[in-house]
Amino acid sequence: MASIKQATVAQLRGMAPASVIHGGVDSVQRALAQLNSKDTPIEKYIYLSQLRGTAKDTFYRLLIDNIIDICPYVYTPTVGAACQLYSTIYRKPDALYLSYNDRGNLAEIMSNWPQHGIRIAVVSDGSRILGLGDLGIGGCQIAVGKLTLYVGGAGIKPDSTLPIILDMGTNNETLLNDPLYLGLRMKRVYDDAFLDEFYAAVRTTFPDCLIQFEDFSSESAFKYLDRYRHKESLIQAPSAPSGQLHTGKCFNDDIQGTGAVILAGFINAVKLASAASGRPILDQRIVFLGAGSAGVGVAMQLVEFFTRNGFTEEEAKQKFYLVDSKGLVTDDRGDNLPAHKRALSRKAGGPQFKTLEEVVEHVRPSALIGLSTVGGAFSEKIVRMMGSFKARPIIFPLSNPSHLSECTFEDAIKWTNGRVIFASGSPFKAVEHGGSTYESNQGNNFLSFPGIGLGCIVAKANEVNDDMVYESALALADSLDDSEINTLLYPRLHRIRDISATIAARVAKAAVRTGAAENSKLGGMADTDLLAYIKSKQYDPTPC
Numbered sequence: 001m002a003s004i005k006q007a008t009v010a011q012l013r014g015m016a017p018a019s020v021i022h023g024g025v026d027s028v029q030r031a032l033a034q035l036n037s038k039d040t041p042i043e044k045y046i047y048l049s050q051l052r053g054t055a056k057d058t059f060y061r062l063l064i065d066n067i068i069d070i071c072p073y074v075y076t077p078t079v080g081a082a083c084q085l086y087s088t089i090y091r092k093p094d095a096l097y098l099s100y101n102d103r104g105n106l107a108e109i110m111s112n113w114p115q116h117g118i119r120i121a122v123v124s125d126g127s128r129i130l131g132l133g134d135l136g137i138g139g140c141q142i143a144v145g146k147l148t149l150y151v152g153g154a155g156i157k158p159d160s161t162l163p164i165i166l167d168m169g170t171n172n173e174t175l176l177n178d179p180l181y182l183g184l185r186m187k188r189v190y191d192d193a194f195l196d197e198f199y200a201a202v203r204t205t206f207p208d209c210l211i212q213f214e215d216f217s218s219e220s221a222f223k224y225l226d227r228y229r230h231k232e233s234l235i236q237a238p239s240a241p242s243g244q245l246h247t248g249k250c251f252n253d254d255i256q257g258t259g260a261v262i263l264a265g266f267i268n269a270v271k272l273a274s275a276a277s278g279r280p281i282l283d284q285r286i287v288f289l290g291a292g293s294a295g296v297g298v299a300m301q302l303v304e305f306f307t308r309n310g311f312t313e314e315e316a317k318q319k320f321y322l323v324d325s326k327g328l329v330t331d332d333r334g335d336n337l338p339a340h341k342r343a344l345s346r347k348a349g350g351p352q353f354k355t356l357e358e359v360v361e362h363v364r365p366s367a368l369i370g371l372s373t374v375g376g377a378f379s380e381k382i383v384r385m386m387g388s389f390k391a392r393p394i395i396f397p398l399s400n401p402s403h404l405s406e407c408t409f410e411d412a413i414k415w416t417n418g419r420v421i422f423a424s425g426s427p428f429k430a431v432e433h434g435g436s437t438y439e440s441n442q443g444n445n446f447l448s449f450p451g452i453g454l455g456c457i458v459a460k461a462n463e464v465n466d467d468m469v470y471e472s473a474l475a476l477a478d479s480l481d482d483s484e485i486n487t488l489l490y491p492r493l494h495r496i497r498d499i500s501a502t503i504a505a506r507v508a509k510a511a512v513r514t515g516a517a518e519n520s521k522l523g524g525m526a527d528t529d530l531l532a533y534i535k536s537k538q539y540d541p542t543p544c
């Protein structure tokens with residue numbers, strides 16, 4: 001282990017135990033022991049946050065070397081509780097806080113951030129945090145958690161990451177009445193001009209920065225992705241200093257990251273299902289519970305899979321049945337559908353259903369996907385029905401955190417007698433059933449966004465286009481090793497840094513192919529050289 005630099009040893013004598021100054025005591029082992037001494041997940045979260053703030057290299061070494069065990073304490077499910085409890089557990093700032101009252105001065109405030117070479121920012125307005133609703137300023141912890149995984153999971157340097165919370169008020173009455181609440185004590189405002197000013201401020205303050213939009217409520221999520229995603233379009237934005245915005249360099253994790261990760265799992269799932277039934281891989285009927293940013297994002301990504309495999313868009317869309325809080329989403333059910341639902345609504349004149357159970361009974365789907373925020377919505381009856389339709393039913397309850405999962409792994413295994421092909425948004429432990437052990441899959445965008453972000457950084461991508469997102473999904477689907485290929489849908493988490501590098505290489509190549517890469521060096525690079533180059537750039541901490 002490295003000791004503190006000789007040059008500083010003289011100054012430090014007496015200021016810390018000699019073994020800390022000279023090295024020889026493993027700070028990571030000590031941190032692990034301290035972590036293990038904490039009793040509850042939220043205490044572990046608080047401990048890890050402090051460690052990240054005070055001993056960055058030790059924190060990231062600990063995370064990287066123990067990613068399977070520690071991920072649930074820095075990310076879902078614990079990060080959900082940390083966002084809810086933010087104003088109570090707050091100790092020190094760890095994000096950039098941009099309040100609605102600061103409008104007109106966002107670029108100036110942003111320039112207060114101490115690091116300058118920011119390459120990736122995750123921004124939330126706190127309006128839809130996991131499946132927990134509007135958590136106001138507490139949503140900053142989702143941005144912090146995502147960036148922790150960018151560093152731990154992809155090797156992006158900590159100092160080039162920037163978590164941002166846009167504090168635009170909250171509609172959460174509990175928070176508004178909480179005397180400790182740290183955010184603006186006012187009803188949430190929806191103001192496109194504020195978002196334009198924010199976006200322009202990032203572009204001018206950190207020109208190389210990729211922006212990841214995270215956990216915005218669905219209408220905002222689709223609106224701002226659509227507004228900012230395309231490269232080089234110059235849009236009118238009166239609140240930007242020049243009155244105009246150069247767009248590009250951003251993506252929405254809930255729409256595109258989730259779309260990519262679930263497409264990857266779906267590709268591997270249909271192979272397993274087809275091997276068991278002998279039916280063609282593309283012979284699918286898919287029911288979604290949830291038609292928000294994640295549900296529609298995933299469904300559109302799966303539509304692309306079918307259109308890239310011989311179906312017209314219309315034929316592909318016929319395979320999908322979306323259910324929301326009012327029932328099956330159809331053109332003629334009597335309400336005014338937002339644009340994102342109209343993209344996948346069933347055409348007028350077909351049957352109408354109010355409940356998921358009725359839809360499943362009618363459609364007899366091969367796959368059931370939950371992005372609804374409704375814990376337990378996949379009832380025993382529904383799961384057993386799925387098991388009666390197919391030899392290997394595909395059931396993905398993807399809502400976060402754990403208690404909002406549409407069903408548990410244990411129940412899905414029990415109710416299908418071990419035949420289910422399963423992935424959930426938050427982790428579930430392996431299950432024993434009928435003398436066998438079943439390992440679960442975590443279908444969470446943390447398997448895709450670190451690689452997408454790293455690929456964009458390496459390529460100096462000026463946009464995150466559909467080809468790049470699709471390629472990230474294929475790269476993830478292709479990444480199973482021999483021990484995973486016939487049982488799992490995703491690679492085991494301990495390989496995430498290598499997987500992220502592989503995804504990054506393919507995303508970067510897709511950026512070159514589609515003209516989105518500004519790094520001209522990549523074009524002529526062999527795939528193996530590019531992968532080696534990316535791996536050589538990954539942050540690999542060595543704590544003192």
Ligand SMILES: NC(=O)C1=CN([C@@H]2O[C@H](COP(=O)(O)OP(=O)(O)OC[C@H]3O[C@@H](n4cnc5c(N)ncnc54)[C@H](OP(=O)(O)O)[C@@H]3O)[C@@H](O)[C@H]2O)C=CC1
Binds near residue numbers: 218258374400445
């Ligand atoms: N695993 C992963 O990687 C990811 C998981 N997620 C999870 O997905 C979930 C949804 O996210 P998002 O799409 O942004 O959220 P939204 O709130 O935008 O969407 C939720 C959807 O579920 C529907 N819904 C809510 N209650 C019911 C109900 N009782 N019955 C039927 N449908 C219902 C809503 O209906 P209506 O439209 O009528 O209101 C809406 O269409 C969250 O829990 C989130 O954590 C999100 C991203 C990634």
Ligand SMILES: CC(=O)C(=O)O
Binds near residue numbers: 130215254
């Ligand atoms: C995982 C994630 O992005 C979400 O649940 O919103």
Ligand SMILES: [Mg+2]
Binds near residue numbers: 130253
């Ligand atoms: Mg999210």
